[in-house]
Amino acid sequence: MTDLRGAISIAGIGNTQRWDAPGRSAFDQLQEASILALEDCGLSLADVDGLYCAMSVSGFPVLNVAERLGIAPQLRHADGTMVGGASFLFHLRSAMSALATGQCDVALVCYGSNQRSAGGRLAAMPDPQPFEAPYKARYPISGYALAAARHMHDYGTTRAQLAEVAVAARQWAKLNPAAFERGDITADEILASRMVSDPLTKADCCLVTDGGGALVLTRTDRARDLRQPLVPVLGTGVAVSHRQIAAMPSLSETAAKRSGAAAMAEAGVSVADIDHVMLYDAFTICTLLFLEDLGFCAKGDGGPFAASGAIAPGGDLPVNTNGGGLSCNHPGMYGLFTLIEAAVQLRGQAGARQVPGAEIALAHGNGGVLSSQATAILGTAATL
Numbered sequence: 001m002t003d004l005r006g007a008i009s010i011a012g013i014g015n016t017q018r019w020d021a022p023g024r025s026a027f028d029q030l031q032e033a034s035i036l037a038l039e040d041c042g043l044s045l046a047d048v049d050g051l052y053c054a055m056s057v058s059g060f061p062v063l064n065v066a067e068r069l070g071i072a073p074q075l076r077h078a079d080g081t082m083v084g085g086a087s088f089l090f091h092l093r094s095a096m097s098a099l100a101t102g103q104c105d106v107a108l109v110c111y112g113s114n115q116r117s118a119g120g121r122l123a124a125m126p127d128p129q130p131f132e133a134p135y136k137a138r139y140p141i142s143g144y145a146l147a148a149a150r151h152m153h154d155y156g157t158t159r160a161q162l163a164e165v166a167v168a169a170r171q172w173a174k175l176n177p178a179a180f181e182r183g184d185i186t187a188d189e190i191l192a193s194r195m196v197s198d199p200l201t202k203a204d205c206c207l208v209t210d211g212g213g214a215l216v217l218t219r220t221d222r223a224r225d226l227r228q229p230l231v232p233v234l235g236t237g238v239a240v241s242h243r244q245i246a247a248m249p250s251l252s253e254t255a256a257k258r259s260g261a262a263a264m265a266e267a268g269v270s271v272a273d274i275d276h277v278m279l280y281d282a283f284t285i286c287t288l289l290f291l292e293d294l295g296f297c298a299k300g301d302g303g304p305f306a307a308s309g310a311i312a313p314g315g316d317l318p319v320n321t322n323g324g325g326l327s328c329n330h331p332g333m334y335g336l337f338t339l340i341e342a343a344v345q346l347r348g349q350a351g352a353r354q355v356p357g358a359e360i361a362l363a364h365g366n367g368g369v370l371s372s373q374a375t376a377i378l379g380t381a382a383t384l
Contacts, residue, residue, distance in 0.1 A: 004096050004097070004100055004233075004236075004266070005234050005235060005266060005267060005268065006220060006232040006233070006234055006379070006383070006384045007096070007099075007100050007219065007220055007232075007233075008095070008096045008099050008100060008217055008218070008219060008220060008232070008233050009217070009218065009219075009220045009223035009230055009231055009232045009233065010215050010216070010217060010223075010231040010232075010233065010339070010343050010378065011041040011043070011216045011217065011218050011222075011223040011226045011228065011231075012037040012038055012039075012040035012041030012042075012043065012214075012215065012216035012226070012227075012228065013036075013037055013040055013213075013214070013215055013216075013340050013343050013344065014032075014033040014034060014035065014036030014037030014038070014039075014040060014110075014212070014213065014214040014215075014216075015033060015036065015178075015211075015212070015213050015214075015337070015340050016029050016032045016033050016036070016112075016211060016212040016213070017178045017211070017329075018032075018210055018211060018212070019116065019180040019207075019209035019210055019211055019329050019331075020116055020117060020180075020209065020210060021114065021117055021210045022117040023117070024114060024117070024210065025112075025114055026055055026056075026057045026058075026112040026113050026114045026212075027064065027065070027068050027112060028112065028114075028212075029112030029113060029114060029210060029211060029212030029331075030053070030055070030065060030068075030110050030111060030112025030212050030214070031068060031069060031112070031212075032112075032212055033110060033111070033112060033212035033213050033214040034069060034108055034110045034212075034214045036214065037108070037110075037214035037215060037216045038108075038216055040216070040227065040228060041216050041223075041226040041227050041228055042226050042227045043106060043216060043226070045069055045070065045071055046074070047105075047106045048069075048071050048074070048075075048106050048107075048108045048216075049071075049074050049075055049076045049077070049104045049105055049106060049107075050075070050076065050077040050078065050095055050098055050099070050103070050104030050105075050106065050107035050108065050217075051065060051066055051069075051071065051075055051077075051078045051079075051107070051108055051110075052078070052079045052080075052088075052091035052092075052094060052095050052107060052108065052109040052110070053065045053080060053091070053109070053110050053111060054080060054081065054082045054087040054088070054091070054111065054333065055111065055112065055113070055333075056113065056115075056332050056333060057113075057114075060080070061080045061082075062078045062079070062080040065110065066078070075104075076103060076104045077095075077098040077103045077104040077107070079091055079094045079095070081094065083240065083367040083368065083371070083372035083374075084333060084366070084367025084368040084371065084372055085280055085282065085332075085333040085334050085335045085365055085366055085367045086238075086280070086335050086365035086366050086367035086372040086373060086374040087333065087335060087365075087367060087372075088109055088111060088213075088215075088333075088335045088336035088339065088365065089236070089238070089335050089338075089339065089363065089364075089365040089374030089375070089376055090238050090365075090372070090374050091109045092109060092215070092217070092233065092236060092339065092374075092376055093236040093238055093374070093376075095107035095109060095217050096217070096233060096236065099217060099218065099219055100219070105218065105219070105222075106216065106217070106218050107216070107217040107218070108214060108215070108216055108217075109214065109215040109216075109217065109336065110212075110213070110214040110215075110336075111212065111213050111214070111331075111333060111336050112211070112212035112213075112331075113209075113210060113211055113212070113331035113332040113333065114210045114331075115208055115209070115210060115331055115332040116208050116209045116210045116331070117210050127243075129243065129244035129246070131244060131246050132244050132245070132246055138196070138197055139369075140282075140368070140369045141196055141197045141200060141205065141283070142197050142245075143245035143369030143370070144197075144200060144282070144283040144285055144286070144369065144370070145197035145198060145199060145200045146245055146251055147245075147248075147251045147252065147285055147289065147370060148162065148199050148200055148204075148283070148284075148285040149198070149199055150251035150252045151251075151252045151285060151288065151289070151300075151302075151303075152199065154252045154300065155252070155299075155300030155301075155303070156300075156303075157288065157300075157302070157303040158303060159191060159199055159201075160187060160191065160307070161288070161302075161303030161304065161306055161307045162199075162200075162204055162284040162285060162288070162303070163187040163190035163191050163203070163204075163284070164187060164306045164307045164309075165281070165284040165287045165288065165306050165311070165326070166185070166190050166203055166204065166284050166326050166327075167185060167186065167187050167190065167312070168306065168309075168311045168312035168313075168315075168319070168320075169281065169320050169323055169324040169326040169327045169328075170182075170183075170184075170185045170323065170326070170327045171312050171313050172312070172313060172320060172321050172322065172323050172324070172327070172328075172353060173322070173323025173324075173327035173328055174323075175313065175321075175351075175352040175353035176321075176322050176323050176328060176351075176352075176353055177351075178322075178328070179322065179323040179327055179328040179329070180207055180209055180323075180327070180328060180329050181207065181323070181327045181328075182323075182327070185203070189203070190203040190204070200283055200284070200285070204283055204284040204285070205282075205283055205326075206281065206282045206283065206324075206325035206326055206330035206334070207325060207326065207327070207328075207329060207330045208330065209329045209330055209331050210331055211329050211331035211337075212331075213336040213337050213340050214336075215336070215339060215340070215343075217233075220232050220384070224381075228347060229346070229347045229348070229380070229381070230380065230381040230384075231343045231346050231347065231378055231379070231380065232378070232379050232380075232381070232383065232384055233376060233377070233378055234266070234267035234268070234269065234360070234377040234378065234379045234383060235262075235263040235264060235265070235266030235267030235268070235269070235376070235377040236262075236263050236266065236374070236375065236376045236377070237258065237259035237260060237261065237262025237263035237264075237265075237266065237374070237375045238259050238262075238372070238373070238374045238375075239255035239256070239258035239259040239262075239372070239373045239374070240255065240371065240372050240373075241254065241255040241370065241371055241372070241373070242368075242371050243368065243371055244369070245369040245370070248369075248370060248371075252289070252299075253289075253292075253293060253299065254289050254290070254293050254366075254370050254373055255293075255370075255372070255373040256289070256290050256293035256294055256364060256366070256373040256375065257293040257294075258373070259364075259373040259374050259375040260293065260294040260295065260362075260364070260373075260375045261295075262375070263362075263375035263376060263377050264295075264375075264377060266377075267360075267377035267379075269360060269377060270295075271294065271295045271296050273360050274360050274361065274362045274377075275318070275355055275357065275358040275359055275360050275361065276318050276321065276342060276345045276346075276355045276358045276360075276361040276362070277294075277296070277311075277317060277318065277319045277320070277361070277362050277364075278319075278320060278321070278322075278324075278338035278339075278341050278342050278361065278362070278363045278364065279291070279294075279319060279320060279324070279338070279364050280325065280334055280335055280338060280364055280365050280366035281320055281324040281325045281326050282325055282330065282334065282366065284326070286366060286370075287302070287306065287311070287319065287320070287324075288302030288303055288305075288306060289302065289370070290364055290366070291305060291306070291311070291319070294362070294364065294375065296317060313353070318355045318358075320341075321341060321345060321350065321353045321355060322337070322341040322344075322353070325337075333367075334365075335365030335366070335367070335374070338363040338364060338365060339363045339376060339378075341363075342361035342362070342363040342376075342378050343361075343378065345358045345361055346358055346359070346361055346378055346379065346380050358380075359379060359380045359382055359383055360377065360378070360379050360380075360383060361377070361378045361379075362375065362376070362377055362378075363375070363376045363378065364376075
């Protein structure tokens with residue numbers, strides 16, 4: 001097997017930070033983020049020969065985006081894998097292989113959404129699940145509520161512990177000028193929030209925002225000569241578990257256990273080596289599940305771990321330092337923004353929320369109803 005550790009780096013990042021942008025389409029957001037990412041590292045659209053994208057508003061994202069950006073004739077590799085919010089970490093893994101084998105030289109991973117300004121609803125799902133649809137479940141929250149209820153049953157997790165996840169996210173968001181929600185919030189206010197799907201309240205749910213994000217990837221030897229500090233990809237792992245929540249093997253354990261183990265093995269690190277963590281927090285239960293399944297605490301200990309203050313500013317494990325999907329942004333599919341914030345931290349460019357001395361970061365994406373999981377370990381030049 002080819003050793004890809006550190007062979008590919010994130011050279012540029014783009015984030016529109018337009019969380020409420022009426023009049024801007026999903027493709028507008030994607031295009032702006034792509035240009036920002038290329039400008040960030042000193043490249044242009046003319047340099048891009050690999051394209052990786054997924055959008056909830058498009059069944060043919062690669063075709064539409066290539067045409068929109070005017071890069072179709074020059075593309076040598078493309079991937080439109082769609083596994084929900086984890087898609088962009090799947091794309092990262094795909095792009096690494098293509099770059100390492102010379103199938104492309106500059107890869108653009110990009111996304112855009114106007115979910116908030118378009119009315120807040122996800123695009124209609126093209127594949128309703130026959131064993132769940134008759135019960136009129138609220139997609140996707142009912143699936144996550146099932147997982148939360150099971151975790152409570154199995155391990156004694158409480159709603160108060162879930163609330164502490166949202167409190168920690170807001171504390172980080174208050175340090176991020178670009179976060180959508182930066183107001184004070186208490187655990188009591190979260191517990192008193194409107195119940196949406198028992199045991200999850202409105203405050204246990206991620207934001208609904210617009211937004212666009214992009215990454216530029218290239219081989220590390222080339223990235224060294226570009227504008228920004230080096231952010232090499234040390235390891236990646238992906239895993240698929242199920243489509244419908246009724247088919248999930250265990251409601252209290254996710255396939256993050258597999259994707260995380262693969263990524264850390266490829267990177268040659270353990271949880272003890274990781275300085276900064278970005279987890280896909282579509283719902284508060286996600287943070288607990290992924291902390292456990294990635295190995296940051298024992299199975300069932302996620303609730304007490306979060307309640308201890310460990311993941312909040314000043315805690316032992318900086319988690320979701322931009323404010324996460326709960327308080328910073330969540331434009332339908334959030335996975336790309338875990339990578340963007342990890343890169344910002346490793347560059348030392350996070351301002352008041354900067355994790356001192358961060359050299360190794362873990363970014364984790366989740367898609368569907370805990371259906372797809374993807375993990376990436378990123379580093380600095382010092383980790384090569």
